[in-house]
Amino acid sequence: MPLNANFSRQPSVTRCEWDFVSGTLEKVSTLPAGLTRWQVRNQIRWITVMNILSSYISQTPKTPPSYSAQISSYNKTGTQNTNKMHNPNSKTKTTLWYVNDIHCQIPKTERLVSAAHQTAITAEQNGADFLKLCSGDTFIGSDEKRNVAIAGFFNIAGIHAQAPGNHEFDITASKCAELLKNSNTKILGINMNFPDNDNGLSKKVMRSAVHIGKNGEKYGLIGVQPSDINERLKKKAVLEGITIDNKEQTMQKLQEEVQKLQKQGVNKIFLLSHEGNTVEKEIAQNVSGIDVILGGHSHDLIEGVKDGKNLFYSPIGEPVVITQAGRDGNNFGILNLEFDDKGIITYVQNNIMETNSYSPVLILLPMH
Numbered sequence: 001m002p003l004n005a006n007f008s009r010q011p012s013v014t015r016c017e018w019d020f021v022s023g024t025l026e027k028v029s030t031l032p033a034g035l036t037r038w039q040v041r042n043q044i045r046w047i048t049v050m051n052i053l054s055s056y057i058s059q060t061p062k063t064p065p066s067y068s069a070q071i072s073s074y075n076k077t078g079t080q081n082t083n084k085m086h087n088p089n090s091k092t093k094t095t096l097w098y099v100n101d102i103h104c105q106i107p108k109t110e111r112l113v114s115a116a117h118q119t120a121i122t123a124e125q126n127g128a129d130f131l132k133l134c135s136g137d138t139f140i141g142s143d144e145k146r147n148v149a150i151a152g153f154f155n156i157a158g159i160h161a162q163a164p165g166n167h168e169f170d171i172t173a174s175k176c177a178e179l180l181k182n183s184n185t186k187i188l189g190i191n192m193n194f195p196d197n198d199n200g201l202s203k204k205v206m207r208s209a210v211h212i213g214k215n216g217e218k219y220g221l222i223g224v225q226p227s228d229i230n231e232r233l234k235k236k237a238v239l240e241g242i243t244i245d246n247k248e249q250t251m252q253k254l255q256e257e258v259q260k261l262q263k264q265g266v267n268k269i270f271l272l273s274h275e276g277n278t279v280e281k282e283i284a285q286n287v288s289g290i291d292v293i294l295g296g297h298s299h300d301l302i303e304g305v306k307d308g309k310n311l312f313y314s315p316i317g318e319p320v321v322i323t324q325a326g327r328d329g330n331n332f333g334i335l336n337l338e339f340d341d342k343g344i345i346t347y348v349q350n351n352i353m354e355t356n357s358y359s360p361v362l363i364l365l366p367m368h
Helices: 017-028 037-046 106-126 144-157 173-180 247-263 278-288
Strands: 071-074 080-084 091-098 127-135 186-188 208-212 218-224 269-273 292-294 311-313 321-322 333-341 347-355
Touching: 017 333, 091 106, 091 292, 091 321, 106 144, 106 333, 127 218, 127 269, 144 173, 186 208, 186 218, 208 247, 218 247, 247 269, 247 278, 269 278, 269 347, 278 292, 278 321, 292 333, 321 333
Parallel strands: 091 127, 218 269, 269 292, 292 321
Antiparallel strands: 071 080, 071 347, 091 333, 208 218, 311 321, 333 347
């Protein structure tokens, strides 16, 4: 089921744009307290995740994915009816902006902020609910400054929820907890088990969350960590007693959590997964009630929607869409969805975008 859309792209940032920023900075008479012009310019160059020029963020948004792609409808037995123009039973429009496995790539984050901002504008114009989501490995390594910068990016970008991956623990669980302590992002982990001598992370991690859309629609958000995490860490000690359930235990907990959300009146559920594409396909076909799996860990770049590749059916025959946006912030995804009044997907469009096609947004991080 190929789904295509046309986009108008802006060129990548140019030397002229950097000169414009530097030239404007020279005219600024009042600098942040305690900072020299050299420090401010240096931050712009190396940690440009922030909004130092409000006019720069207000550029005209590029044309995003439209709702004019091929539409398919499904029934609960999983029967697919193709080539319909528009399903009149669709009740809710939703746009998901998603990333995974950024791996602390600072140069990409300024462009991702711009991309998220522009996608939000278009979702609003289309009358769609809008969520910004991440499926893990945002941090990487032990470089504290880089990890602090990425944590700042998530707050500035307004990421609604993320599921930690394995690299979040490179800095140890306690330092990860410290980084996330003041985060506005919901941190999700249903298969993460904490020791009695808690390092603080358990106070931040939620089993699931409910996001309320602008028209009162409820969206359930659940996160899972990689079951093979011990194989991916250099030292198991960085977990500080935290354990991750195996695949079977994870799927059992997922089904139980979905049922809890459904009892709260939630019938649209998104899973932020850092299990990898192979396991995510198993989850789609063995857990009922999940509508979308935003994956990570395996660094797959999944474009479009194709039956048997990233479109599967749950045990009760409802469609489940799986997608992933590669690695290192080179790409991000925009998933346009429509749901009927029962929370079943009636329309889907999955677009993978190149991060470098968006101009950067410049924001100033505080010095520490």
